Amino acid sequence: MTPSTPRPGRRVRGSATGRPVMAALDLLGRRWALRVLWELRDGALGFRPLQQRCGGMSSSVLQTRLIELQQGLLVVRHHDGSYELTRLGADLYQALRPLHRWSDRWAAAIDAIPPLVPEDHVCASCSLSYPETDIGAAADLLGSLPARYRRSVDGLSAATLRRRLEPGTWSITEYLCHVRDVFDVYADRINETLTQEHPVLEPMHNDRRAEQGHYNDQDVAEVLDALTERAIALKTLIMSIAPEQSHRTATRLPGEQRTLLWLVRQAAHEGIHHLGDIERQRVLASDRSAAAEDRS
Numbered sequence: 001m002t003p004s005t006p007r008p009g010r011r012v013r014g015s016a017t018g019r020p021v022m023a024a025l026d027l028l029g030r031r032w033a034l035r036v037l038w039e040l041r042d043g044a045l046g047f048r049p050l051q052q053r054c055g056g057m058s059s060s061v062l063q064t065r066l067i068e069l070q071q072g073l074l075v076v077r078h079h080d081g082s083y084e085l086t087r088l089g090a091d092l093y094q095a096l097r098p099l100h101r102w103s104d105r106w107a108a109a110i111d112a113i114p115p116l117v118p119e120d121h122v123c124a125s126c127s128l129s130y131p132e133t134d135i136g137a138a139a140d141l142l143g144s145l146p147a148r149y150r151r152s153v154d155g156l157s158a159a160t161l162r163r164r165l166e167p168g169t170w171s172i173t174e175y176l177c178h179v180r181d182v183f184d185v186y187a188d189r190i191n192e193t194l195t196q197e198h199p200v201l202e203p204m205h206n207d208r209r210a211e212q213g214h215y216n217d218q219d220v221a222e223v224l225d226a227l228t229e230r231a232i233a234l235k236t237l238i239m240s241i242a243p244e245q246s247h248r249t250a251t252r253l254p255g256e257q258r259t260l261l262w263l264v265r266q267a268a269h270e271g272i273h274h275l276g277d278i279e280r281q282r283v284l285a286s287d288r289s290a291a292a293e294d295r296s
Helices: 020-028 033-039 047-053 059-071 087-111 135-153 158-162 172-195 206-212 220-239 260-295
Strands: 075-077 083-085 249-251 257-259
Touching (some): 020 033, 033 047, 033 087, 047 059, 059 075, 083 087, 135 172, 135 220, 135 260, 158 172, 172 206, 172 220, 172 260, 220 260
Antiparallel strands (some): 075 083, 249 257
16 A cells, blocks of 8 residues: 555544544545545446546546555456456445435435524514614613513413414414523523634524423423523623624534624524514414304
8 A cells, every 4th residue: 555545553534543444434535535436336437437427537636546445445447447346345335325324314404404594684574683783782672571471471371372373383382482492592602602712503403492392381480480580691691792792703504604793683583583473373362262252
């Protein structure tokens, strides 16, 4: 093997001892290596057909990868100049198939996470304008929300609080639990952004959290008390942010970098937006109740 070809037992990327799995990952992680193996999965190919199958990569890069894969015992070159997977190479292709299936599930999980709204977002539903909401305004809004949430559920029956009235929506109780947790999560996110350089934020996974947390079974009075406590704590934290800190950044998924000011605005937006969701659910419940009385 040439010094550039990864080999078990020698230092490779990510491993000073060259554990076999790390040596294999070093080899397979090289540009075009996996593509070459993929294109050879159905049988032997000559150099030019293989190059075309690989999107017309440069001859020098393809030649380098083929040499490394031959030295790694994954590809063999026949006398007619064609290349084919060895038994080990074919075994590797089969071993990678579960990873391919896993990657589809991974992609689906990422795609299922709603994208973050932009820094200059204006909500068409609740009309909150991010550019017009500074830190002070966001703090004031958060401070007003606990009382408004209590009024929004006042007088509603237990059945109404826990009923999902429309497809794709939560019950009022589930919205309350979500907002309570949003305030907690955004306090953590703001603290991380204040204390770390460009932290990576964990997605909330809203539906999974609602299911695992049994949102719809929780006591509404206790949820409202916790929502109040967390709203006050979040407001206090936001008011402590210095103007020069508002441009600190965090990321969630690749390409989703947001400022600390955005996090503050988003927390306030979540609070006011879901208050509107609850109020719509209340109106819908009232309309259905009235319709039922008319039919009777």
